[in-house]
Amino acid sequence: MAKFVLAGKTDCPHYAKAELLADALQRTLPNFRTHKISILPDEWKDWLEATCKRNGWKHEKSPLVWRELVDQGGKGMLLGGFSDFLEHCQGYYSVTSDMPTDMMLSVAAENLETKMNLTVEEKHRASLIKPVHIWISSALSPTCHFLIPNLLSAEVFPHVAAISLHLLDLEGGEEGLQGLKMETEDLALPLLHQVSIHTDLEQAFREADVVLLLDEWWSGDSDEDSEGEQEEKKKKKVKEISECYTEYGQLIDARANKEVKVIVCGDSFVNLRCSLLVDNACSINSNQFVTMATQVENEARAIMAKKLRVKASDITDVIVWGNISGRFYIDLQRAKVFNYDGAIKGPAFFSQSLVKIFYDRKWLETDFQDLVCCQRAAVASKTRQAAAMSAANGILTIVKAWNGTCSPDKVFSLGVLCPGYYNLPDGIILSVPVTFTDGKWSVLFDATVSDELKERLQLSASELMQEKELASENGTITKEGDS
Structure with a gap:
């Protein structure tokens, strides 16, 4: 069979003339098949x-006709243009076309109108789909591989019909991202x-509704480094971070949804x-x-659960105060234990x-x-x-809460x-207890x-202020009035 x-x-x-000739042949010949591709001018x-x-063909005019050997699974064989197709039909099937010029023009006009209408309908249908745009940086990190299968779900985004996922990685190659795209x-x-x-x-970050930044700067510090060498490495890292996140902030400001x-x-x-x-x-609102x-929080729950011989999920309301990747404090004043x-x-x-049933205060501190x-x-x-699985789980927990899928008491x-x-200096990001209500x-001020x-x-704030000052020395652009 030939197609x-x-x-x-x-x-x-x-x-148009080739199209009608092919239709006539398909009606009369049981093994004759055609496929039509109409392209806007x-x-x-x-x-x-x-x-x-x-x-690997050479052809310059419309139409373009080729033959595919369906049964043999072979490569398409170029026939050429309309004259070549007509000659083929005359030689193999003894069929020709005597369509007058005015009918050819009429059919061509009809083809164009039909294609234009279909294009308009397709654009309209596409406009009705308003996906949520999620951007993930450092998309080739192990965390992302654990994150994606669970992130794109109705449990995380309960009122969303479609999600467009944007995978950004400035260090990894395009081939790796293509593989991740295919796997997704x-x-x-x-x-x-x-x-x-x-x-x-x-x-980057165009039309973003959600941005998840997984970028990492590993310390590379050695116990053998002197204090001066460690300080120089820290300055270098902060400089890189300053340049990258200054640009990130400006791009998010210019391109993302204002409710991102x-x-x-x-x-x-x-x-x-x-x-x-x-x-x-x-x-954008801070x-x-x-x-x-x-x-x-979850790491603290797991450690305490072993001590109390319960499951980590049996411990709730653990609070982390301070600098999350620096000087922080685990507060158990509201922590509860089940079972x-x-x-x-x-x-x-x-x-x-928890504090009432656990008496070793010195160990806690x-x-x-x-x-x-x-x-x-x-x-x-x-x-x-890196602890990629627990990182992905933590991200999912916050995204779900932010999307309104948690109790306002949690x-x-x-x-x-x-x-x-708490009399802390302005302009710093600090970990504090919060609750989510209606997204x-x-x-939480009653802690x-x-x-x-x-x-x-204050010690955490001081540490963060020093980091900001170091970033400022590296040329970071900040809002007027910020430190």
């Missing part, structure tokens, strides 16, 4: 060049509308990076930029205050805090990579801009802030 492919400009009379030249280049498409997720890849900032939700993730300088975004995205402390096998027991919904600080490094030393630790909170977060905790917060 003939007829391609031509929609307003071409010879394409302004798109014909580019289409023809691309098709000929791909197949192979998931066949119902909400996935399309996937695009980006290896530069030319289109931006989450900064990672193990290093997360508060500083978020602060740089706020300073450079002047037209409440739209947060850093994620959920991963630290604890102690003197007092109750049903599954019964909980007890010393060893416990140190263990949480070292937990992620311990995981990385065993897996030889407490989260979030790095946010703290203008005057907006608010600081007890003791004098000791205030001192800890």
Whole structure:
């Protein structure tokens, strides 16, 4: 069986004549098959060049006709234009065409009108789909591979019909991103509308509704480095971060949706990076930029769960104060424990205050805090990579809460801009307890802030101010009036 492919400009009379001749043959010959490709006049030249280049053909006019050997699965064989197709039909099937010129012109005009109407309908249908645009930076990081399958779901985005995923990686190659795109498409997720890849900032954050920044700056510090060498390495890292996140902030400001939700993730300088975004995205509400402390919360819950012999999920309302990737403090004043096998027991919904059932206060203030600080490094030393699974889980937790899928009573630790909170200096991002209501977060002000905790917060704030000053020395652009 042979299949003939007829391609031509929609307003071409010879394409119309070839089309009707093919229709006549298909009606009378059981093994004759045709496939028609009509191209708008302004798109014909580019289409023809691309098709000929791909197949190694030479052809210049409309129509273009070739034959595909269906049974043999062979490469398409070029016939040529209308005259070549007519000659082939006369020689093999003893069929010719005597269509008058006025009918050829009439059919060509009809073809053009039909194609234009179909194009308008397609554009209208596409305009009805308004996908949520999600941008992920450092998309080739291990965290992203754990994140994507769970992110594009109705559980995370309950009121969304479609999602356009934009994968950005400035360090990785395009081939790796193409592979990730193919793997994402192979998931066949119902909400996935399309996937695009980006290896530069030319289109970065355009129309963004959600931005997840997974960039990382590994320390590379050695125990053998002197204090001066470590300080020089830190200055170099902060300079790189300053340049990158200053540009990120400006691009988000210029291109993203003004209600965009931006989450900064990672193990290093997360508060500083978020602060740089706020300073450079002047037209976007600073409440739209947060850093994620959920991963630290969960690490603390896992450590405490082993101590109490319960599941990590049985411990709730752990608070992380301070600099998430620097000087932070784990606060258990509101923490609850479920299913604890102690003197007092109750049903599954019964909980007890953690600080009331755990009596080793010294351990809580010393060893416990140190263990949480070292937990992620311990995981990385065993897996030889960042704690990607727990990072992805933390991101999903915050995105779901921000999309309104959590109880307004649930407490989260979030790095946010703290203008005057707890007598802290302005212009810094600090992790504090928050709750989410109707897709907006608010600081939990009924948490007890003791004098000791205030001192800890001031130390964290001082550390963050030093980082900002170092970034400023490296030429970071900031809002007028910021430090």
